[in-house]
Amino acid sequence: MRTIAILNQKGGVGKTTTSVNLAHALALQGKRVLLLDFDPQGHLGSYLGCEYTEGMDQVLLNDMPLQAVQKLIRDNLYLVPAGESLGLLETTGKGVSRGYRLQKALDNMQERFDFIIIDCPPATGLLAMNVLLAVDELLIPVTGDYLALTGLSRLMQVIMHIETRLERKTKKWFVLTRFNERRKLAREIQKKLHDYFPNQVLPTTIRESVTLAESPGFAQTIFEYRNKSYGADDYRNLAINLMALK
Amino acid sequence: MRTIAILNQKGGVGKTTTSVNLAHALALQGKRVLLLDFDPQGHLGSYLGCEYTEGMDQVLLNDMPLQAVQKLIRDNLYLVPAGESLGLLETTGKGVSRGYRLQKALDNMQERFDFIIIDCPPATGLLAMNVLLAVDELLIPVTGDYLALTGLSRLMQVIMHIETRLERKTKKWFVLTRFNERRKLAREIQKKLHDYFPNQVLPTTIRESVTLAESPGFAQTIFEYRNKSYGADDYRNLAINLMALK
Numbered sequence: 001m002r003t004i005a006i007l008n009q010k011g012g013v014g015k016t017t018t019s020v021n022l023a024h025a026l027a028l029q030g031k032r033v034l035l036l037d038f039d040p041q042g043h044l045g046s047y048l049g050c051e052y053t054e055g056m057d058q059v060l061l062n063d064m065p066l067q068a069v070q071k072l073i074r075d076n077l078y079l080v081p082a083g084e085s086l087g088l089l090e091t092t093g094k095g096v097s098r099g100y101r102l103q104k105a106l107d108n109m110q111e112r113f114d115f116i117i118i119d120c121p122p123a124t125g126l127l128a129m130n131v132l133l134a135v136d137e138l139l140i141p142v143t144g145d146y147l148a149l150t151g152l153s154r155l156m157q158v159i160m161h162i163e164t165r166l167e168r169k170t171k172k173w174f175v176l177t178r179f180n181e182r183r184k185l186a187r188e189i190q191k192k193l194h195d196y197f198p199n200q201v202l203p204t205t206i207r208e209s210v211t212l213a214e215s216p217g218f219a220q221t222i223f224e225y226r227n228k229s230y231g232a233d234d235y236r237n238l239a240i241n242l243m244a245l246k
Numbered sequence: 247m248r249t250i251a252i253l254n255q256k257g258g259v260g261k262t263t264t265s266v267n268l269a270h271a272l273a274l275q276g277k278r279v280l281l282l283d284f285d286p287q288g289h290l291g292s293y294l295g296c297e298y299t300e301g302m303d304q305v306l307l308n309d310m311p312l313q314a315v316q317k318l319i320r321d322n323l324y325l326v327p328a329g330e331s332l333g334l335l336e337t338t339g340k341g342v343s344r345g346y347r348l349q350k351a352l353d354n355m356q357e358r359f360d361f362i363i364i365d366c367p368p369a370t371g372l373l374a375m376n377v378l379l380a381v382d383e384l385l386i387p388v389t390g391d392y393l394a395l396t397g398l399s400r401l402m403q404v405i406m407h408i409e410t411r412l413e414r415k416t417k418k419w420f421v422l423t424r425f426n427e428r429r430k431l432a433r434e435i436q437k438k439l440h441d442y443f444p445n446q447v448l449p450t451t452i453r454e455s456v457t458l459a460e461s462p463g464f465a466q467t468i469f470e471y472r473n474k475s476y477g478a479d480d481y482r483n484l485a486i487n488l489m490a491l492k
């Protein structure tokens with residue numbers, strides 16, 4: 001079972017868009033996939049028109065089993081929505097174990113999945129900590145602009161700090177998102193990413209494509225909304241990249 | 247003295263880009279402007295190449311006066327960087343007064359400014375609360391896509407809830423950002439925004455323009471980097487809109 005966090009504390013880099021469409025691409029390939037919404041703002045739920053008052057919040061705050069809150073949303077694809085109280089974890093989480101609640105929930109899972117994909121919030125607080133301590137892989141979306149780089153260097157510092165102190169080690173992948181190939185800046189950022197993280201930048205680049213921005217308006221993934229589009233091709237190829245690695 | 251928060255808990259909508267370039271546009275018009283970085287990720291500091299270990303964190307956590315941490319960064323323009331401990335406010339802030347620390351710091355300010363512009367983080371926690379309880383105006387950047395709308399409706403609920411409970415009332419302005427006029431989706435979002443908030447959507451739309459993404463790479467505002475550009479025109483006009491209102 002592969003557990004992958006879609007993580008970047010920089011806002012608007014395509015975490016939610018990647019979580020939804022990567023998860024569905026894997027499910028369409030016959031993999032059994034569980035999507036977890038770890039963002040109190042619940043955009044994953046908004047994207048798919050699947051919003052519930054109870055979900056990840058009950059799992060982390062009240063030890064509810066994942067199985068009790070997961071919703072079948074597509075063939076082979078389950079979603080645990082954020083729930084309305086997920087933001088409380090940051091303020092009510094107490095004690096040393098509060099960083100390990102997701103790990104505990106995953107250990108107690110009865111069901112098997114091929115992939116667990118976790119949509120993270122634009123922050124590096126207790127929710128992100130829970131994810132870092134429970135997953136084996138990070139997929140870090142990076143946009144082709146300067147502030148993305150400064151955000152990335154900060155993110156890597158935070159991850160290294162947590163992994164060193166708590167003796168964790170995750171495999172890290174990077175994917176360029178919202179990519180505009182015609183911009184010199186985007187190509188420069190792409191080159192830098194390859195220089196800093198050789199062999200960790202996934203070959204597929206997710207291009208900026210309005211269909212990806214439109215599909216949530218219909219509560220559809222890109223494959224349902226426009227299966228013959230750059231957005232669909234890119235996320236399909238990203239899924240293939242990920243299945244081939246590791 | 248006008249106090250304006252650049253607020254939206256949705257990530258990557260141009261809060262930081264707007265804070266920097268609006269503040270500089272006002273300063274270039276001869277206004278005396280103070281920029282406050284309220285984002286623990288400190289992107290304002292990264293943007294302008296002005297990063298310090300102490301700043302807003304010391305003001306909010308240890309009652310340091312704003313004047314002690316403000317840096318003169320351009321003619322008529324001062325910046326209080328986030329400082330490295332700003333994230334601690336969320337976890338260490340205690341007691342009823344913890345929501346009013348910014349208000350207290352502003353009340354104790356000796357200096358006069360024409361405008362105080364506050365760059366907010368992509369979250370609605372204690373930092374955003376402090377800002378909401380201290381400012382008179384909100385400028386809410388909105389991008390032309392569907393998830394921006396769901397984020398906006400959530401934001402308005404949070405603001406209304408806080409303002410009702412704590413008897414506050416701010417003036418709210420909206421500005422479309424990263425706008426691609428050729429996209430039908432963007433024009434639909436623009437129309438919806440005008441329908442929901444008549445007379446509150448600023449006439450200037452900030453267009454998507456690569457120069458705005460490039461200028462932080464040179465630690466320059468758009469006016470220094472490319473004064474004859476759509477980005478510069480749009481932020482100059484946005485400043486003129488704001489000066490004319492209220």
Ligand SMILES: Nc1ncnc2c1ncn2[C@@H]1O[C@H](COP(=O)(O)OP(=O)(O)OP(=O)(O)O)[C@@H](O)[C@H]1O
Pocket residue numbers: 010011012013014015016017018039043120121122177178179206207208209210211212213214216255256257258368391392393394
């Ligand atoms: N490749 C793309 N092409 C066009 N639009 C995109 C693309 N990827 C994402 N978007 C749009 O950009 C906006 C930001 O994307 P998204 O919400 O997925 O990012 P995020 O990192 O999850 O944001 P947040 O930090 O707020 O959680 C959304 O409106 C989305 O529809």
Ligand SMILES: Nc1ncnc2c1ncn2[C@@H]1O[C@H](COP(=O)(O)OP(=O)(O)OP(=O)(O)O)[C@@H](O)[C@H]1O
Pocket residue numbers: 009010011012122145146147148256257258259260261262263264285289366367368423424425452453454455456457458459460462
């Ligand atoms: N009008 C624009 N045209 C082109 N690029 C833009 C524009 N506005 C912002 N950007 C770029 O988009 C990215 C996100 O913008 P910015 O960081 O200002 O948003 P934000 O709301 O402050 O994000 P966060 O939620 O992470 O604080 C940045 O890389 C920025 O350079």
Ligand SMILES: [Mg+2]
Pocket residue numbers: 015016017039043120121
């Ligand atoms: Mg998201």
Ligand SMILES: [Mg+2]
Pocket residue numbers: 261262263285289365366367
């Ligand atoms: Mg910002």
